Amino acid sequence: MNTLAQLRAGELAGITRLDLSCGLTEFPREIFELADSLEILNLSGNALSSLPHDLHRLTRLRVLFCSDNRFNELPVCLGQCAELTMIGFKANGIERVPGASLPPRLRWLILTDNNIAELPSELGERPYLQKLMLAGNRLQQLPESLRNCHRLELIRIAANRMTALPEWLLTLPSLTWLAYAGNPLETEADAAALDATPGIAWGALQLEQKLGEGASGVIHRATWQRTGLGPVAVAVKLYKGEMTSDGSPLHEMNACITAGLHPNLIRVEGRIIDHPQAQAGLVMQLIDPSYRNLAALPSLASCSRDIYTDDTRFTAAVALRMASGIASVAEHLHQQGITHGDLYGHNILWHENGDCLLGDFGAASFHATTDNLESRALQRIEVRAFGVLLGELLERIDSGLSDADRLELERLEQRCCQADVLGRPGFSEIVQELKRR
Template sequence: MDTLAQLRAGLLAGSTRLDLAAGLTEFPREILDLADSLEVLNLSGNALSRLPDDFHRLTRLRVLFCDRNHFSELPACLGQCAALTMLGFKSNRIETVPGAALPPLLRWLILTDNRISELPTELGERPHLQKLMLAGNRLQRLPESLSNCHRLELTRIAANQLTELPEWLLTLPSLTWLAYAGNPLETEADAAALEATPTIPWSQLSLEQQLGEGASGVIHQALWKQTTPVAVKLYKGEMTSDGSPLHEMNACMTAGLHPNLIRVEGRIIEHPQAQAGLVMELIEPSYRNLAGLPSLASCSRDVYASDTRFSAGVALRIAGGIASVAEHLHRQGITHGDLYGHNIMWNEHGDCLLGDFGAASFHSTEDSLESRALQRIEVRAFGVLLGELLERIDAGLSDEMRVHLEDLQQRCCQPDVLARPGFSEIVRELARFN
């Protein structure tokens, strides 16, 4: 983290990135002295409510983070920033988004956890828009102009006040990852499945080391009844970029049993701080993440280690397992919403587990154009994953197999949403090669 003293002393001259959290109530003018070099500016965790009118002097700025500040309006000056592609204003007090505030090259917009009830028509006039994060606002509708955003791949509209998913949204040719839980439009979680989930008193659990922490909660290794090793996930209360952690918990409990899902043992009760949590099977240490999270540069695409390679057998086993579990979830009326390599754990044999239900949403189990479209949007996510696996196969794939698999991948990603295959067909196709 950089300091204000360093900035004012000129010690940060030539910096391409500046991270400044110092309880700021006013924008430090010295930042503008970095105009010739600054590309990434992170002012999160301050108390700012405005930016200077000449902010556009930062002509090289591509990325701006202003999370957890006091903005009530997205600053109009941002629209004059010719190189700006990413805006992050999560957890402010924003009620108003002027059309003039949207830079022309906007690719990634994060307005999670604000007070926005309406978005400007100009949002649909940003042809490079690829990721749109709007969870935890007060939206009752989306601007129809977004139907023009043919590059839009990831959309988070959970925990708003939407009463329907517009038809045009479900026909966007590139839409791949969609989260809409916690809106009036969403089908309710299966109450019977929630009730059937066993309860586990907090007193029966002994927490051990922390295994990980994400936006929605913290995972610990634990002992259940002093004998059984398990994983315990304690959910946070605040809104994540995907939506409410409690919606994630409901999706985990209603997903049911499948070999490629992490088994839920029960729901925690009688926590001393009334914290919500789940007890789950403990994953063997031989499992690891398939990929890393998308970067600022890759935007909506996972980042794989440069030496990641698979045999054909392992890659096809991973693909078959994920297609099978996605088919299972769709039958339960659940879309995962975040079907990505970074949410898949795998081992050297190709055994795999799909995790992180933070973006999961419920839809009707009855066949309809809407449910079919929602499922085919997720098929595109699988197509992206299949393409990433095919790129990294180093042995064992015949020319004939590759042609068939590349054809399947292209059909999963074709722009006509309803013309994509469903997961039942995909599972059958992949079974030919396993």
């Protein structure tokens, strides 16, 4: 984090990224002295309500974060920033998004947790749009012009007021990751599964070290003192109350429970009851530390693609075991009426023998378990996510794959990623195809 004193003293000349969070109520004009180099500007966590009309003087500016401020309108001056591709205005109380506020090269727009009821038609006139984060607003519909955004891959519209998914949304050729939980349109979680999940008293759990923390909650290692059975090591996830970029943490918890049992899912032992602050939480299977994340989150540059380390390599047997496991668990989820919504390498834990676990249900949504055009399209959107993952695995196989098998797997990848959504195979067919390799 940089300081205002450094900026005013001229100590930051030539930097490409500036991070200022110091209670700002006005945009510091000294920032313009960095115009020749500044590419990323992060002013999140201040008290700003406006930006200067001549912001376009920052001619190299590509990324702007202004989350957790006091804007009630997306500033029109953004539209004049010719190189601006990523905008983040989460949790501001924004009510209006003028069409003129959208820069021509917009690629990634984050407007999570605001008060937006309507979006401008100009949004669909941004041909580079790839990621659109709109969870936690008041939207009843999306602008139909978005049907023209053929590069759009990720949409988060959870926790809005939509009563139906537009038909054109389910035909977008590149749409890969979709989250819509918490809208009136959504099928409810299986109440029987939720009711059947055992309650585990908070007093029976002894929290130990923190294992990790994400947008939706904190995970601890813990000891569960089971009545009559003795203690067992478990993982405890305590959910936060805030809206995440994917949606509500409580929807995530319901999806984890409804998903049920599968060898490639982290087993849920029960729901926490009697927490002193009434915090929601789950007790889950503790994963052996030999498992590790398959990939890292996408970067600002990669936008919608995971980041793999250079030394991430597999034998064909390991890669195919992982691909088969993920296809199998995706088929299982779809049978339960769940789309994962975030089927990515960074949400997969893997072991060097090829065993793997799909986690993070923060973007999961429910759909009808009957076979109809909408449920089929929702499932085939997720098939494209699998196709992307399969391609990433194939790129990293360094031994054991014949030319003939590689060709067949590349054809499967292409079928999964084809522009015709309903022309893609379902996961039952994919599972059988992988068994033949």
